[in-house]
Amino acid sequence: MVEHVDIREVGLRDGLQNIATPMATGAKLDWILAEAAAGVREIEVCSFVPPKLLPQFADAQQVVRGALAIENLRVSALVPNLKGAERGAEAGVHQLNCVLSVSESHNQSNLRRSTAESVTDLKRIAAFLESLPADRRPRLACGLATSFGCSIEGPVPQVRVVALAGEVAAAGVDEIVLADTVGYGDPRAVRSLFALVTAEVGGVPVAAHFHDTRGLGVANVAAALDTGVRAFDASLCGLGGCPYAPGATGNVVTEDIVFLCEAMGFDTGIDIEALIETRKILKAGLPGEALLGQVARAGLPKKFSYAARQAA
């Protein structure tokens, strides 16, 4: 019996939010279509932030509309506050992704409010969702940014992450995502933190969101797989990094993470060669961007066998 692992594409949000020049809406939709055709079943397609703040997401509604037309695809969107949640729900996304930071300094710098205020906001969003008819109510996920460390504060104590995860779970989310926003995690810390948080949140699924800032991203995914995590965010071509923050890097590379999972015997349902083909859309649509990824460079191993086929 092959276990399934969910790989969720977040490049259209976490990747593009760091790229000043808006990608054409058509190219975004081509990207979503191509990944869905490759077998990706969940894509974070945009962020419902004010377009003045991030012109990259001015086309959020169009992108959502296009994505919702694709069968068997869970369409999610980042929402920074209640206003964003209302826009996201109105647009009809299947899932809203909230985010708050364990690090107070990062929460202040990123969201201009305290972490406690962000938790209050999250509760407001949860209440708003409760007020919607069940058939028009999106799932609610919440990411805990800087769960492993913060470039302002340095290390973040695990006890704070666990406490915040408990509060977030109590707010009624459907999923918690531990995020290593700036590459402070390592396999040992991943194992202990995921075990502690999972024990705290009473059955709420815990997913992982790793950046490869210091080269440990893939190793952290492997460590999280060891602890039973079965859902991972990733970004095609490792898109991301911030032009204003030297050394910042994107999420772990979707293609490489799918390869990791399949090589380790987990079924992702995703065709790696089709993912690699999808890179052409980014190459054309994001001229000048660095496109990372080792499997795309080297190709699959000779006689490579997907997990589901190995087991069959």
Add this chain to the structure above:
Amino acid sequence: MVEHVDIREVGLRDGLQNIATPMATGAKLDWILAEAAAGVREIEVCSFVPPKLLPQFADAQQVVRGALAIENLRVSALVPNLKGAERGAEAGVHQLNCVLSVSESHNQSNLRRSTAESVTDLKRIAAFLESLPADRRPRLACGLATSFGCSIEGPVPQVRVVALAGEVAAAGVDEIVLADTVGYGDPRAVRSLFALVTAEVGGVPVAAHFHDTRGLGVANVAAALDTGVRAFDASLCGLGGCPYAPGATGNVVTEDIVFLCEAMGFDTGIDIEALIETRKILKAGLPGEALLGQVARAGLPKKFSYAARQAA
């Protein structure tokens, strides 16, 4: 009690052998000196192959002489056959590194003989070393190339690796190195193969040599650490890859692997910032080469603490 992990630099051999233009002898010695000063205790400084075959190593004797003048440094050299072993022992290296491939096709293509003939060669080298006075006898290590797969044959059955490791151990080597020459390994395969081989070779230490061809190099190091492996080859700047083999890539990046180990609580005795400084020697001495490495790009995490200091 902090456990120690040996990180051995192999960029001067495995990296440089893939670079056609010889690096200046002075730059090689600066590199060795700088890494030794950063705390690296074992460096593979050259290959004793015929200079006509690899002009990069025409200065092998000079490089060895310079390296031997450094205190507390184990100087090793690759030797492809008995002739090379004689040259290496004559030069006074502390350790000879032999290599043979589990994959017959790779052994033929790399060494122009069968794997069985390579084992016979290894036995000849071991006998030659036995004939030397004990105080002039180098240690003998043997790498098993393509232990996880081969770009000619594809997957390599673990049972063949285990059997060959047993033969190599019986030949009287002081260390066995399982090498993922072309990036076919994954954390699951690493765990099972190292456990099987360690059980087979009766106390002979088993080290790891990973390439990052498909992005799993660091994850494979972490998996090997889990199984108790405490010695790893790595290459500064991830140097390597072959200009004639698209997609080929170098060893795991020394700086990133030291960071992984220290972050996970293993003492390497190596100063990461001093290693990062050492990159300048490669930048100047190898113009045009791609210098990889994520920690060098991002810097250490804020308030980063080395394992030995954490424990103190």
